[in-house]
Amino acid sequence: SQKIEQNSEALNIQEGKTATLTCNYTNYSPAYLQWYRQDPGRGPVFLLLIRENEKEKRKERLKVTFDTTLKQSLFHITASQPADSATYLCALAYGSSNTGKLIFGQGTTLQVKP
């Protein structure tokens, strides 16, 4: 069965450093992958989408890579700030690109210390 793994341990970094979060998957060939941010007591919020034929995507201080050979996506936040502290979820498109169905990872909690 399909499996998505994100580092369950919290990631603690110092303000100004680059945070790197990992999303690995098995038994899967997703058409695209998304990253979401979730703050306590709130629903996930979409950040970035990257398609299977794209290697890298950027948005302001965020960067996502997608390696379909390694079956891995990396999510980077450069010049991190305490306001970036949250849980980050990766989500993979399930089946063909036309279903709209996503499978979510468990999420990794990021804590940026001032």
Next chain:
Amino acid sequence: DAGVIQSPRHEVTEMGQEVTLRCKPISGHNSLFWYRQTMMRGLELLIYFNNNVPIDDSGMPEDRFSAKMPNASFSTLKIQPSEPRDSAVYFCASSFREAGTDTQYFGPGTRLTVL
């Protein structure tokens, strides 16, 4: 834009009672998703609709759970009878279907506690 609206935000009920969760998707969106989130299992898809039609309900845990979408602006998730293991945060999300994307917009969630 008001975003996805869910009600109630919190629900405490006793085992055996019926629980109904409500969702109003973003206007113009044609897909709607119901998720359940727990610490143990993370965010799980329960069911989703395209153009008000249920497409995949394979995530619905058992017959006690049912979902409806009578029109494009309203959906319900019902649990009858409720059990303590149903305690979780239930999210509704909506999206506008177009091939190759499908960004989902989540509501604030309903925290359900079954005693």
